[in-house]
Amino acid sequence: MSISDDMKKITKSEKETFKLGQKLARRLAGGEVIALIGDLGAGKTIFIKGLAKGLGIKQMITSPSFVIMKVYKVKSREIKYLCHIDAYRLTNGQELIDIGINDWLGGKGIVTVIEWADRVKKILPKKRIKIKIDFGKKENERRIKIKHYDANLRI
Amino acid sequence: MLILGIETSCDETAAAVLEIIPTSSRTHDEIGGNSKLEILSNVVSSQIKIHQKYKGIVPEVAARAHFEKILPVLLASLATPARFAGASARRECSAKASLASPNETFARRRDSLDKDQGKTPAVKKMKEIDLIAVTYGPGLVTSLLVGLEAAKTLSYIFKKPLIPVNHLEGHIYANWLPSSSEFLKFQNKQIFPSVCLIVSGGHTELLLMKDYGRYQRLGGTRDDAAGECFDKVAKLLNLGYPGGPAIEDCASKFKIPSGSDPTGRRQNSKFKINLPRPMIWSHDFDFSFSGLKTAVLYKTRTSKINKGFVKALACETQESIVDVLITKTIKAVKRFNAKSVILSGGVAANQRLRDQMKKEAEKIGKIFLVPSKNFCTDNAAMIAMAGYFNYCLLNTKQKNKLLYNWQKIEVDSNVNLR
Numbered sequence: 056m057s058i059s060d061d062m063k064k065i066t067k068s069e070k071e072t073f074k075l076g077q078k079l080a081r082r083l084a085g086g087e088v089i090a091l092i093g094d095l096g097a098g099k100t101i102f103i104k105g106l107a108k109g110l111g112i113k114q115m116i117t118s119p120s121f122v123i124m125k126v127y128k129v130k131s132r133e134i135k136y137l138c139h140i141d142a143y144r145l146t147n148g149q150e151l152i153d154i155g156i157n158d159w160l161g162g163k164g165i166v167t168v169i170e171w172a173d174r175v176k177k178i179l180p181k182k183r184i185k186i187k188i189d190f191g192k193k194e195n196e197r198r199i200k201i202k203h204y205d206a207n208l209r210i
Numbered sequence: 211m212l213i214l215g216i217e218t219s220c221d222e223t224a225a226a227v228l229e230i231i232p233t234s235s236r237t238h239d240e241i242g243g244n245s246k247l248e249i250l251s252n253v254v255s256s257q258i259k260i261h262q263k264y265k266g267i268v269p270e271v272a273a274r275a276h277f278e279k280i281l282p283v284l285l286a287s288l289a290t291p292a293r294f295a296g297a298s299a300r301r302e303c304s305a306k307a308s309l310a311s312p313n314e315t316f317a318r319r320r321d322s323l324d325k326d327q328g329k330t331p332a333v334k335k336m337k338e339i340d341l342i343a344v345t346y347g348p349g350l351v352t353s354l355l356v357g358l359e360a361a362k363t364l365s366y367i368f369k370k371p372l373i374p375v376n377h378l379e380g381h382i383y384a385n386w387l388p389s390s391s392e393f394l395k396f397q398n399k400q401i402f403p404s405v406c407l408i409v410s411g412g413h414t415e416l417l418l419m420k421d422y423g424r425y426q427r428l429g430g431t432r433d434d435a436a437g438e439c440f441d442k443v444a445k446l447l448n449l450g451y452p453g454g455p456a457i458e459d460c461a462s463k464f465k466i467p468s469g470s471d472p473t474g475r476r477q478n479s480k481f482k483i484n485l486p487r488p489m490i491w492s493h494d495f496d497f498s499f500s501g502l503k504t505a506v507l508y509k510t511r512t513s514k515i516n517k518g519f520v521k522a523l524a525c526e527t528q529e530s531i532v533d534v535l536i537t538k539t540i541k542a543v544k545r546f547n548a549k550s551v552i553l554s555g556g557v558a559a560n561q562r563l564r565d566q567m568k569k570e571a572e573k574i575g576k577i578f579l580v581p582s583k584n585f586c587t588d589n590a591a592m593i594a595m596a597g598y599f600n601y602c603l604l605n606t607k608q609k610n611k612l613l614y615n616w617q618k619i620e621v622d623s624n625v626n627l628r
Binding site for chain 1: 432435438445500504624
């Protein structure tokens with residue numbers, strides 16, 4: 056598994072999606088913006104739960120659909136916070152700016168992960184990790200495409 | 211005592227005035243069910259019409275709508291019946307302490323504002339208010355700010371004590387509102403400890419309420435809230451927003467054949483839809499509704515979708531959510547030997563949940579309490595009510611400090627109830 060900047064992966068269960076998130080976490084150094092795209096039920100939240108576990112967060116990761124943004128503290132040398140944003144109810148990026156997202160996006164030691172990122176892509180930095188989750192042929196199968204701005208990243 | 215409540219945590223702009231008169235033997239320092247309670251006004255300006263076209267709440271739209279509506283809503287809440295004027299005689303809360311203004315210019319401007327507008331009826335009534343209660347979280351930051359800033363401004367201009375209220379606590383105290391339930395009939399010792407289930411679009415929390423203001427969190431959702439599940443399933447089935455009433459309505463049109471299978475689960479024979487009951491037998495008090503939404507999605511992909519199927523699926527979704535909520539709540543009641551079950555939050559307006567929870571609670575001999583439907587969804591009367599109980603828990607020194615709260619209260623979108 057060392058496809059570089061445009062990695063495709065098929066997960067066969069929720070558990071595998073979770074583990075992929077966990078693996079990605081180990082490659083993060085803080086300051087990354089992760090843009091997640093996928094339909095209802097694709098497994099975005101599961102992926103982020105894995106990511107959070109990989110970062111060592113013990114707190115429960117719950118859907119931020121209602122409050123739009125939730126911030127979790129991370130106990131590691133490089134990463135201080137995981138900022139979890141859900142753009143499900145948004146129509147454009149300005150709405151996120153109004154909430155004060157610029158204090159978090161790409162900040163030093165902050166990993167920002169955005170669900171439904173396609174709805175707010177205009178305000179996201181170009182240097183971002185794009186993750187697209189599609190449904191596979193079978194019920195629990197998911198096709199996950201990870202596109203990293205840094206071609207050297209290996210998951 | 212007159213309390214003004216202000217609530218703008220999500221999509222409702224709301225303001226209410228509550229009057230509480232202690233019966234002769236009691237004062238406000240003693241908390242009890244004996245006080246006489248009256249809702250003088252309860253204004254809720256729901257923005258659902260604005261949000262419907264987006265199939266959800268749009269925060270920026272929400273904040274802007276709050277901003278447009280907060281003043282009309284406040285004015286409407288203060289334009290109450292004539293007996294309001296006489297209430298000042300019963301005032302207990304002292305607002306005598308003079309306000310040390312950090313800036314004299316501001317103080318002068320405030321005084322002139324006082325003079326100019328002193329003639330309008332709303333301002334006159336505002337002067338009679340004894341306490342302002344406002345939601346500070348959890349919720350949407352931009353929405354919360356509108357209500358909180360309005361409350362702070364009123365507190366500053368009219369020199370009124372300001373008390374911050376947790377939105378979730380507001381939902382619980384909706385049960386104390388007069389037209390809500392028979393709460394006032396019960397003595398405290400008959401109620402506490404109580405298991406509280408708060409279910410809404412943003413929350414699914416199970417709490418043990420040991421006494422007024424004393425909570426222990428037992429569990430909550432691990433992913434989506436129950437109301438969120440209703441909303442998202444409704445979107446998958448194209449039933450519209452808000453999802454709760456839409457699914458309830460659709461489900462009610464589905465006739466379940468009489469008789470149930472041995473597991474007690476109601477079968478819908480024609481379509482044979484069986485959705486999972488996520489985490490129903492897990493050993494904790496947590497919930498998970500994200501997988502249920504995915505299960506519904508799979509059903510819509512594998513079956514032919516016609517009206518009957520949608521109705522059956524809506525019905526089964528509601529059954530699944532209600533089953534899980536009730537099983538976990540009753541389990542908590544038994545584990546902690548609680549004396550009552552308190553249901554609240556927007557999803558508590560679901561008739562199936564109300565009926566089943568009442569049945570299950572009364573089966574094991576527990577008191578069941580639920581607010582009337584209009585007090586389940588977000589409103590300001592419940593915020594005023596919670597503000598009153600929190601006020602009663604304070605000592606004199608803490609009460610005096612409330613006058614300066616406008617300087618320091620800040621919104622907290624992720625706050626927990628302790």
